Amino acid sequence: TVNEFIKSKQFGIWQGIKDGVRAGLKSFEQALPADIVLAGKIEQVQQQTIPGKVGSVIRTPGTLLKAADNVFKAVVYRAELNADAYRIAVREGLKGSVRAERIAELLNNPTDSMKARAGKEALYRTFNNPNAIASWLIKSQTLPIIGTPLQYIAPFKRTPANIASFTLERTPLALIYALKKTGIKRREALAKIGIGTILGIAAMQFVTEGLITGGGPKDKNKRDALYRTGWQPYSLKIEGKYYSYSRLEPLGSIIGMAADMKELIDEGTNEKTINELAGQIALSFTKNITSKTFMSGFVNAMDAISDPQRYGEKWVNQLTGSVIPSGVGGVAREIDPTLRRTETPLGVIKSKIPLVSESLLPKRDLWGRPIKRESSGFISPIGISTDKMSKVDNEIVRLKLNIGMPAKTIRGIELTPEEHDKYAELSGKPAKQQLDKIVNSASWKNRNDEAKARIIEKVVNTFRLRASLIIYKDIDRERKIEGFGKTRFKTESGEEMLREALK
Known part of the structure; x- marks a missing residue:
């Protein structure tokens, strides 16, 4: 029943957080994959290529990334196991202490089907489940000509594809696909569309009220004018400050898609045909997904290929700058919040080295002021920007003036x-x-x-x-x-x- 399902999920989530965090932290301390920790198979761990302190330092960025991923995998895995054990005990008609004993028994010795369901759910909720697009991209890495460049252009494959799929499942674009299903799978698919649509409608209303922002205009000059007011793309505006939601997946993609759609609708007429609305939904989805940081390499490469004179040099500079580890670049941004001019590959490299970045000329806005970040994104993934209360810039935005540098x-x-x-x-x-x-x-x-x-x-x-x-x-x-x-x-x-x- 619905009541049984809700109670099992509540039980599973609470227990899963406690069990999963412990397992995830253990995987971080011992540099173990989450599934090995959960299965208790420590002997399966392979010998590290570079042992000792040197290897630990070299592996630090990757270890931190895996640790965060493992914690959430472990939480979802344990939550699903607990929920499954609860459902089985309830369906067996057990109550009180007898039910508790049965749940403990199932958790200590889960069945193969329980482990399979929990593993599948853990991969799905952390965007690691196998999919056709990611599998094709991974296989393409072995090809002789495009393999090596592809690793630089699209280093992340499975996660972006799954986030896109997760978002699409919760939009009206997935309606035909949902109606092809039957039984509980059909009801679940329609429920996802319903929840995503309700969330999207609410987001569109908040865009109208100025409390949520989308990607903003594509024109650089109009976009820069918005930035000078303190505006920030894909953000929530709370008491004069903009807080970015773009990295809060999967919620960020659903809200961002709705916000982009509202902005696209506002750019045109109010009367739209069904075909036009469907096209705008698809366009807003594309705009939102391509704005993600994990898609920047692929998007920049496509821009360079389609318009090499305009984007080619910029892409080469960015590719050259990627030799500097992102952690080092994050420290540089934290020490020096000023944006720097990077006309050459060497300039891009300098901009990512702490203290050295200060030798570069600052980027300036329309009024000749150095542009500074309020948050580097190194410590917190949530970018913050404050409303500048600039009447001149607000007028430029309102009048839609196209004044460049x-x-x-x-x-x-x-x-x-x-x-x-x-x-x-x-x-x-x-x-x-x-x-x-x-x-x-x-x-x-x-x-x-x-x-x-x-x-x-x-x-x-x-x-x-x-x-x-x-x-x-x-x-x-x-x-x-x-x-x-x-x-x-x-x-x-x-x-x-x-x-x-x-x-």
Whole structure:
């Protein structure tokens, strides 16, 4: 019965947490797989390749990752065993102390079917269960040409595929698949869709109220404008702070998908056909899954392949930077919260080394301010950002203005990173000071949106012109001549004319 099922789950979860945490911690202390600890088969452990303290230090990141995974596997495994033992004892009609003795007996000597069900549930709940996509990717690693690159592009295979499957099972997209099932499996599949849909509808309402964010706009300038307000993608907004939920799987994917769908709907018209809604559900699912950190390598590689001129150099830089262990990079972010400019592979490597990262130029925002992280993500997976209460940036977002960073050229002259950094600072800071006075004046609220947009754009462009003149004065004569040639003779026969002019 439903009542029996609920009681067995309650019993199983409570007992499973106590038993599972103990088993999981034991697996961490002795560097053992969770299934070996649970089965009590310590003798199965293989000899470590690099024994001793050196090996322990080298294996620390992997050991910590496995330990966290093992704790949750052990909790789910023991919870399912306890729930199964409880159900068997109840169905046998036992009560009181006799039931307790029977449960203890089953837990001390579980049947093969109990262990099989518990093992399957532990893999499913921790996204480690076998699936067709992951199996194909794992087999592809052995292929002679694509095998090695695939290990770098998609280091995680089983978990991403299972998270995607877990999320899809709880959306209307899985309805046809659920209706093909029969009996209890059909009811379970429909229940998953119902729970996911209810959660999604609630999330969409919170997006409307500004309490939940999705992935935000794809346009970089509009996205940067949101960041300047303190906004953070895939986050809950609580009392002026944004708390990221993107790593809280599987809940994060379900909420994020609903939030993305609401944002996509708001971008278009309110009246949608069934086909359009289905398309938006699929699009929101794709957008959400590809935003995950464990998918970044694959997504960046696909971007580089589809548009090498735009994304190729960036992808190569990121791939080069991956030689630095993520733990070292996390320490660097914790010590130096400022985002750094990384135009070269060496720059990417430097940005991930503690203290060395401070030698790089800072990334600046539209107003010439160094961009800093409020949380590095090293200690806590929940990113935090505070609402900046910036009236100017809120107006830019509301008016949907597309104002980007200053160009990397002045009069055809390619600026050095140092010159561009100075350009951004000299143009941004005074523009922000001037706009703060304007938008906080009494006359601002009396202007229409078109006039407000013109004023903001004019102030930004005016201070950029002033800053460009200052930068231009310090540029040497040869670069000025070269820049003049590039802008003056950019015609069909421009290259030949340019060479003649420069002679």
